[in-house]
Amino acid sequence: MNRDEAFELIKQVLTDVVPGADLDALSPDENFRDGLEMDSLDFLNFIEALSGRTGLPLPETDYPSLNTLNACADYVASRTPTAY
Amino acid sequence: MTEFTMPSLGADMDEGTLVEWLVNPGDAVSKGDVVAVVETAKSTIEVECFDSGTVSALLVAPGTKVPVGTPMAVIGPATEPTAHTPAPQPTEPSPGFYPAPVRAVTRAGDAVSTPLVRHLAQKKDIDLSTMHGSGKGGQITRADVEKAASPPRHRVPASPLARRLARSLDVDLEGVRGTGQNGTVRADDVRAAAGKRAHRTQRAHRTQGPRPPAPEPPAMPPSGAPPVRPSVKSRPDTLTTGAPTTRSAISALMTRANRDIPHYYLSTTIDLAAATAWMLNRNANGPVGERLVPAALLLKSAALAARQVPQLNGYWKDGAFVPADGVRLGIAVSLRGGGLAAPALANADTMSLPELMKALRDLVSRARRGRLRASEIADPTLTVTNLGDQGVETVFGVIYPPQVALVGLGCVVERPVAVEGMLTVHPTVTATLSADHRASDGATGARFLAALDRLLQGPEEL
Numbered sequence: 093m094n095r096d097e098a099f100e101l102i103k104q105v106l107t108d109v110v111p112g113a114d115l116d117a118l119s120p121d122e123n124f125r126d127g128l129e130m131d132s133l134d135f136l137n138f139i140e141a142l143s144g145r146t147g148l149p150l151p152e153t154d155y156p157s158l159n160t161l162n163a164c165a166d167y168v169a170s171r172t173p174t175a176y
Numbered sequence: 177m178t179e180f181t182m183p184s185l186g187a188d189m190d191e192g193t194l195v196e197w198l199v200n201p202g203d204a205v206s207k208g209d210v211v212a213v214v215e216t217a218k219s220t221i222e223v224e225c226f227d228s229g230t231v232s233a234l235l236v237a238p239g240t241k242v243p244v245g246t247p248m249a250v251i252g253p254a255t256e257p258t259a260h261t262p263a264p265q266p267t268e269p270s271p272g273f274y275p276a277p278v279r280a281v282t283r284a285g286d287a288v289s290t291p292l293v294r295h296l297a298q299k300k301d302i303d304l305s306t307m308h309g310s311g312k313g314g315q316i317t318r319a320d321v322e323k324a325a326s327p328p329r330h331r332v333p334a335s336p337l338a339r340r341l342a343r344s345l346d347v348d349l350e351g352v353r354g355t356g357q358n359g360t361v362r363a364d365d366v367r368a369a370a371g372k373r374a375h376r377t378q379r380a381h382r383t384q385g386p387r388p389p390a391p392e393p394p395a396m397p398p399s400g401a402p403p404v405r406p407s408v409k410s411r412p413d414t415l416t417t418g419a420p421t422t423r424s425a426i427s428a429l430m431t432r433a434n435r436d437i438p439h440y441y442l443s444t445t446i447d448l449a450a451a452t453a454w455m456l457n458r459n460a461n462g463p464v465g466e467r468l469v470p471a472a473l474l475l476k477s478a479a480l481a482a483r484q485v486p487q488l489n490g491y492w493k494d495g496a497f498v499p500a501d502g503v504r505l506g507i508a509v510s511l512r513g514g515g516l517a518a519p520a521l522a523n524a525d526t527m528s529l530p531e532l533m534k535a536l537r538d539l540v541s542r543a544r545r546g547r548l549r550a551s552e553i554a555d556p557t558l559t560v561t562n563l564g565d566q567g568v569e570t571v572f573g574v575i576y577p578p579q580v581a582l583v584g585l586g587c588v589v590e591r592p593v594a595v596e597g598m599l600t601v602h603p604t605v606t607a608t609l610s611a612d613h614r615a616s617d618g619a620t621g622a623r624f625l626a627a628l629d630r631l632l633q634g635p636e637e638l
Contacts, residue, residue, distance in 0.1 A: 112362060133536065136467060137541075143464045144464075152459050
C-alpha cells in the first residue's frame with residue numbers, strides 16, 4: 093500500500109472507531125489520541141481495526157510511532173507491499 | 177397479568193420519557209429481554225422486563241414522560257396466543273392510545289370494531305386483536321387501522337455527536353444524508369446540512385481545551401444520545417436538550433453529596449513496574465484483540481480490594497452502612513462531547529482479566545453510544561474514576577450517593593522511585609480514595625489503598 097492509501101485507510105479506521113470524529117480539524121502531525129480525545133480503549137480499538145485491515149501485528153512497543161496521521165501512514169506504508 | 181412500569185434507574189430519578197417500544201402487542205417476552213428505551217434526565221437506557229409472558233397492551237406512547245412506577249405495558253401469561261401479524265407500533269402519541277382497555281386486546285369482537293374497520297384491517301393484513309382502539313370504549317377506528325398500516329417511523333441512524341449537533345443546530349436528521357457506515361449520519365453531515373456557521377462554532381469549541389476540567393464529579397450518567405424526535409421543536413417544555421438536563425442532574429446529585437457526606441481523602445503512589453512488565457509481555461504474545469490496557473489491571477485490583485475491605489463496598493442508607501453482596505464496580509466514563517456515564521461492571525472481582533477487559537470495552541462503547549441497559553446502571557457498590565487518559569495525575573472525586581467511597585486513578589507516569597536503596601525510574605500511578613467518614617475511618621481507607629498496592633505487585637494473580 094502506498095503512503096496515500098495508508099493515509100486514507102488510517103482516516104477511515106479512525107472514523108469507524110471514534111464516532112463523530114472530525115478528521116478535517118485534525119492536523120496530520122497532531123497526536124490524534126489527544127486531538128480526538130481517545131482513551132486507551134479507543135486506541136486499542138483503533139490498533140485492532142488497523143491491524144485487521146493491514147495484516148500488521150502492530151506490537152505495543154510501536155505505539156509511540158502510531159500517534160499521528162503522518163507517522164502512522166509512514167509506518168503502515170513502509171511495512172506493507174505496494175500493489176501495482 | 178403483570179404490569180411493566182417505568183423503572184427507577186438511579187436514586188435520583190423521578191420520571192422518564194419513553195423513547196420507543198422494542199416490542200409490539202402479541203410479542204412473547206422473557207425475563208431480561210430489552211423491551212423499551214427510556215430517556216432519563218441523564219441518559220438513554222435500554223430497559224429489560226422482569227417477567228415472562230406475552231405483551232398484551234402498551235399503555236404509554238413513545239414521547240411520553242411519566243413518573244417512576246407508572247404502568248407502561250401489560251404483560252399477560254405466556255400461554256396467551258401470539259398474534260401472527262403483529263401490528264406495527266403506533267408512532268405518535270394519540271390521546272386515546274394510553275387507556276388500552278384489556279378487552280380490546282383479547283379478541284377482535286364486535287364491541288371493539290365495526291364491520292367496516294374489520295374489512296379494512298383484513299385488506300391491510302392487520303390483526304385487530306393486537307390493536308388498541310382510540311375510539312370510545314377502546315373501539316378501534318378506521319384511523320387506528322390506517323395508522324397501524326403505515327410503516328413505522330424509523331429512527332435515523334446517527335452518531336451521538338451528530339444527534340447532539342443536530343439538536344443544537346436545529347437540524348432535522350430525517351433530512352440529512354448520512355455518509356457513515358450503513359448511512360449513519362455523522363457530525364460532519366449535520367454540519368454540512370447546517371452550513372459553515374456551525375462548523376466554525378464546533379471548531380472554536382474544540383480548541384478551547386481538549387478536556388473538561390480534571391476533578392469533575394464522577395459517576396454522572398451522560399447526555400448520551402437522546403433520540404431523534406420529530407416534534408422536539410413543538411414541545412420545548414418537556415423535551416429539553418441533553419446537555420443542560422445532564423448538567424442539572426449532576427448539579428443536584430453532587431450538591432447533595434457534598435452537603436450530606438463528610439468526605440475524607442487519602443492518596444498513595446503505586447509502583448506499576450511489575451504490573452506493566454507483566455502486561456506488556458502478555459500482550460506481546462497474544463492476538464491484538466485480546467490485549468489488556470493498564471485500566472483493566474487497575475479496575476480488577478480495585479474490585480478485589482473492595483472485596484477485601486467490605487466496609488467501603490456498599491451503601492449509606494437510613495443512617496447506617498449497608499454492605500453490598502457483590503462488587504459492582506461503577507466505571508466513570510467520559511463521553512465525547514461532554515458528560516459522564518457510570519455504568520456498573522457486575523462481578524468485577526470474580527471475572528478473569530480477559531473477561532473484565534472484554535466487558536469493559538463493551539460497556540464503555542455502549543455507554544458512549546448512549547445505549548446502556550437498566551441492569552448496568554443499577555446502583556454500583558463502589559465507583560472508580562480514571563482520569564489517566566486525560567493526563568491528570570491525581571483525582572480526588574466526590575462520592576456518588578448512596579455509595580460510601582470513590583476510588584480515583586490518575587495517569588500512569590514514569591517517576592523516580594527508590595528500589596533497594598537505589599534510585600531508578602518506574603511507571604507509577606497515584607491512587608486516591610474519597611470516603612464517607614460516617615461509614616468508615618481513615619484506617620479503613622488506608623487498608624483499601626494498601627490492598628490495591630499489594631494486588632498490583634502480583635499481576636499474575638489478578
